[in-house]
Amino acid sequence: MEEEYYQKQRYMRRISELLRTTIRSEFPEWDKNFVIPLLPVKHRQTKNFVDFILPKGVVSRLLTAVNREDSKSDNSKLLESIYSIKKATSSWDVPLRSVDFSNGVIHFKVNVSLLQRKIISGILKKTPTKEKTSQNSFIVCCLPETISQIRTLCLSSSIKNLTDKPDAHSFKYIFVSKSGGLDLPFPLLESLNILSGDVFISEKPVFDVRSLRSTVLKDDYLSKESDDVPYICFNEVTLKKLKCVSCQKMHKAILNTKLKLTENVLECLTAMYHAVSISKHSQPLRFWFIACQSDSIFLSQLKVTLLLLQYVHSDQTKEEKDKTSCSSVCKILSNSLDLIHGPVTTTKPCVPVHQLMSKYSEDIKSSFEAKYGTDRAWLPMVDIIAKSVLKLDLFSVSLTSSVHLDLDSSHGSSVFILYNYSRLSCLLQKFNEGVKNGLYPKLPDTENVDFSLLKEIEERYLIDYLWELGSAPIEYSDIKQQLQYHSFVVFLKKLCKTLSCYYSRHHILGKNLPHLYPIMFARLYLVKAVKCAMLRVLDHLGVTPVDQM
Incomplete structure (x- = not known):
């Protein structure tokens, strides 16, 4: 995915570069090495998580850098140059909605509904493939x-x-x-x-x-x-x-x-x-x-x-x-x-590797028995889940840090990731079965879905996480970036925490009523995009998720 709007940092860099170019065209003597860092708006301040600000300190340094003694209008000219950024982005797939200056801070606001459509449809597109190795x-x-x-x-x-x-x-x-x-x-x-x-x-x-x-x-x-x-x-x-x-x-x-x-x-x-x-x-x-x-x-x-x-x-x-x-x-x-x-340490010293794997399998088996009873249809999934949970535990810290495995715990955070993936799989499977049975209409194309209806705080959080991920880790050209496994596990944990709250508080599959279809379709596409993003990251980690837990 080469379009900047698919990845948050790339979109911010493009605005920063446009801002630098615009200011230099107005002030040729301006220091070309001056850094213009944009910051995302903090989540707790507003629901508009996709907005950016140019902090007060940076704005002050900008005004100082371009100010000349022989011209009292430099400040207003600078602000006019910054305001012109909105017009310059009008040809972008996701243009800026407005550029405001207040309390010493410049606020860049993005067209949220259009961005949501682009992010969700971009995530759901066929996953870009990695280049095949041309070497042994x-x-x-x-x-x-x-x-x-x-x-x-x-x-x-x-x-x-x-x-x-x-x-x-x-x-x-x-x-x-x-x-x-x-x-x-x-x-x-x-x-x-x-x-x-x-x-x-x-x-x-x-x-x-x-x-x-x-x-x-x-x-x-x-x-x-x-x-x-x-x-x-x-x-x-x-x-x-x-x-x-x-x-x-x-x-x-x-x-x-x-x-x-x-x-x-x-x-x-x-x-x-x-x-x-x-x-x-x-x-x-x-x-x-x-x-x-x-x-x-x-x-x-x-x-x-x-x-x-x-x-x-x-x-x-x-x-x-x-x-x-x-x-x-x-x-x-x-x-x-x-x-x-x-190194790897455990609560019990000198545990052989095969015993460690057996312990993980026994823990997963016990949880399935508590949930499903004596029905052993789930038995083939135990080893798959145990291996996946162990990998997530091992990859949860940076490569050079030691890993401590608590064999007396339930491995909650790693199981939680896999559980949320299976929860989405069951939800989407239930919808597909409803379509076959005539309970729900078929999901329309993304172009015919009103994503501006996604206004809940958790929905904006999920959109923001998808935007942060973009097409990573596949687009990373640096192998060392791809090997930062712990950063992907941290991302999954944060995503699943928000997803769990969203799933508990809001109905995704509503009643079969026509006036509820628009919000249901928008939410279904959102959870499909979240599942697709999770699958991409889990596949990169070598973790095999299951569709039911």
């Missing part, structure tokens, strides 16, 4: 032995949603653990939509101790511990093999540390090296590295070891290697994305 992506997951492993896995499963329906060959998973022993929980992986066919497992490591004892890599930093597991010491000897500044910087972060070359680590290095090798003859390669903060050093060790292995197995001569400033592996690693997340 390998998700390298450093799995800790603690309960934090579940956060690593949930993040890895959600990354697949950053592209539009990637095929089985677009994403491959590489799992590794610094402890050495790695028993992949395939039932858990499949429940998180990580299929066994997506996991890259090397049949036999192509790298062994002998390959590291080559003439290029000397034996003085390859040693064995008492348990007979070889390890690499990252010291000044290994540092000299890395030529470019970025590689050396990566190495210095792990200087004087050791990496155990367990079978699992060698398998991981084999898989990563194989990925680099095939990328030379096919599509570009991108690594996604996911690790808990406790494994950040281990992740850097893997990267540096991969660089050293590239140096060992390169077809170049020693003289050519010494002249080369940067290897192909270094270029690939510089394009990789690291997701270092905070």
Whole structure:
């Protein structure tokens, strides 16, 4: 969606740019770097949430900036320039209704009824698709032995949603653990939509101790511990093999540390090296590295070891290697994305991952039994809801913050999000059944609906939330913006809180009376838009909602 009115911040920026251009045309000597920030009107002040103000302090600085001693009319000329903004927006799809100046504040008022129609119809349009990936992506997951492993896995499963329906060959998973022993929980992986066919497992490591004892890599930093597991010491000897500044910087972060070359680590290095090798003859390669903060050093060790292995197995001569400033592996690693997340704690220490999932499933199962009794028709939904609730709990805080899971709670806020989605699904299903049975007329096109009837305070709140969301998160070109999962969960919580109040206080499906149809149609389109927005955000988070709870 490229139209500015679909997203609140973009609309405000466009008005700000128009204001800057208009003032500069009247006052050429005016500082072009002067910032003109618009602020949305606070909700508690008025129902017109879509209006903006130019604060008193900004207006005062504007008047000071353009005021000249030889002209006493500069202030009035400035205000006239600002008032002309309304006429300049007349050709916009959503023009300004008025521009007022009072008490030192400039108030920009938007055509509310027209904006509501544009926002709702825009949200209900076919969701814009994300660009398909044109590169092979390998998700390298450093799995800790603690309960934090579940956060690593949930993040890895959600990354697949950053592209539009990637095929089985677009994403491959590489799992590794610094402890050495790695028993992949395939039932858990499949429940998180990580299929066994997506996991890259090397049949036999192509790298062994002998390959590291080559003439290029000397034996003085390859040693064995008492348990007979070889390890690499990252010291000044290994540092000299890395030529470019970025590689050396990566190495210095792990200087004087050791990496155990367990079978699992060698398998991981084999898989990563194989990925680099095939990328030379096919599509570009991108690594996604996911690790808990406790494994950040281990992740850097893997990267540096991969660089050293590239140096060992390169077809170049020693003289050519010494002249080369940067290897192909270094270029690939510089394009990789690291997701270092905070740890996960629980009220009960040392809870295994499978027990955590079982606890969530049992909690959901108990709530269904209390509501529906012995009827087990809902049983297939339990695991789906449990997985979704767990993901929402894990994504409720910023990536680098720790997550505390209260196993004695009912996970109310996350369940509340899914419950409100299912509530809207049931409402719309009830209306569709009423249309089939002749109880209600068919929903007309948006052009024939009077959205100016949406005047209740909760309706304006919901419209404002939809406007804030716009076409996000799909339109975000910055991957890091798309990975701000906690901001989307916070948005859903605020939206559902308002939605629940609205649903409780106002009738959406009224009686079958013709004079009630206009407001019913407007409200039905509003809840359809809210459901569509929720589905888009939940899909981005990798959360599967259900139509009935």
